[in-house]
Amino acid sequence: DAGVIQSPRHEVTEMGQEVTLRCKPISGHDYLFWYRQTMMRGLELLIYFNNNVPIDDSGMPEDRFSAKMPNASFSTLKIQPSEPRDSAVYFCASRNLGGGRGSYNEQFFGPGTRLTVL
Amino acid sequence: SQKIEQNSEALNIQEGKTATLTCNYTNYSPAYLQWYRQDPGRGPVFLLLIRENEKEKRKERLKVTFDTTLKQSLFHITASQPADSATYLCALGSGYALNFGKGTSLLVTP
Numbered sequence: 001d002a003g004v005i006q007s008p009r010h011e012v013t014e015m016g017q018e019v020t021l022r023c024k025p026i027s028g029h030d031y032l033f034w035y036r037q038t039m040m041r042g043l044e045l046l047i048y049f050n051n052n053v054p055i056d057d058s059g060m061p062e063d064r065f066s067a068k069m070p071n072a073s074f075s076t077l078k079i080q081p082s083e084p085r086d087s088a089v090y091f092c093a094s095r096n097l098g099g100g101r102g103s104y105n106e107q108f109f110g111p112g113t114r115l116t117v118l
Numbered sequence: 119s120q121k122i123e124q125n126s127e128a129l130n131i132q133e134g135k136t137a138t139l140t141c142n143y144t145n146y147s148p149a150y151l152q153w154y155r156q157d158p159g160r161g162p163v164f165l166l167l168i169r170e171n172e173k174e175k176r177k178e179r180l181k182v183t184f185d186t187t188l189k190q191s192l193f194h195i196t197a198s199q200p201a202d203s204a205t206y207l208c209a210l211g212s213g214y215a216l217n218f219g220k221g222t223s224l225l226v227t228p
Contacts, residue, residue, distance in 0.1 A: 004161075031214060033215070033216075035218075041220075042218060042219065042220035042221065043162070043207065043218040043220075043221075044218075045215055045216065045217070045218075048214065048215055050214070055214070056215060091161050091162075093161070095214075105150060105152070105167060105211060105214075106152070106164045106167065107162075107164065107216065108164070109161030109162050109163070110161055111159075111160060111161055112159075112160070112161050
């Protein structure tokens with residue numbers, strides 16, 4: 001298993017443009033989390049899904065952010081329009097409640113997408 | 119509001135010594151606490167989990183304590199090595215989501 005896969009690894013865009021970040025969780029994992037990490041605020045939870053259904057999106061900063069999980073093997077985080085203050089590293093993580101790879105509550109993180117909005 | 123505090127100053131220690139990192143929290147009653155390691159340019163990697171009814175957990179050179187009265191966890195690395203140099207994050211959970219501290223940077227010098 002390749003672990004959690006994120007793409008792109010780096011994204012540079014101009015203010016006002018739409019940005020789409022992608023994540024493929026570990027096969028068999030039933031929870032998927034999107035985080036944002038900055039020096040100032042640390043690692044913040046944006047939204048998480050259980051069995052492809054959004055459970056808690058209270059961390060999403062504003063309506064410019066949206067996330068979807070159309071199936072168990074793919075999720076997207078979209079920012080439209082992007083702003084310079086969205087510059088951060090965005091991580092996707094997955095975990096399984098029972099069975100499969102990983103112990104209870106352990107989260108497996110992807111390598112992250114470094115987003116720079118000019 | 120919930121607050122998780124880790125020492126923002128980097129911890130510098132000599133190889134072979136024991137490194138001790140602290141995680142304090144307020145306005146929170148977590149059911150469990152986890153520690154993660156993060157290397158530059160990479161995602162966090164899970165190290166240990168300790169539940170609210172456990173006082174101490176060990177894994178190889180790692181030891182974690184959890185004091186729900188003091189609202190504090192201590193993370194120890196014994197016989198530290200330069201390869202242990204990284205940022206260590208504590209994370210508190212009471213359901214399926216985790217709330218992370220900002221992390222403490224550890225530098226182990228030969």
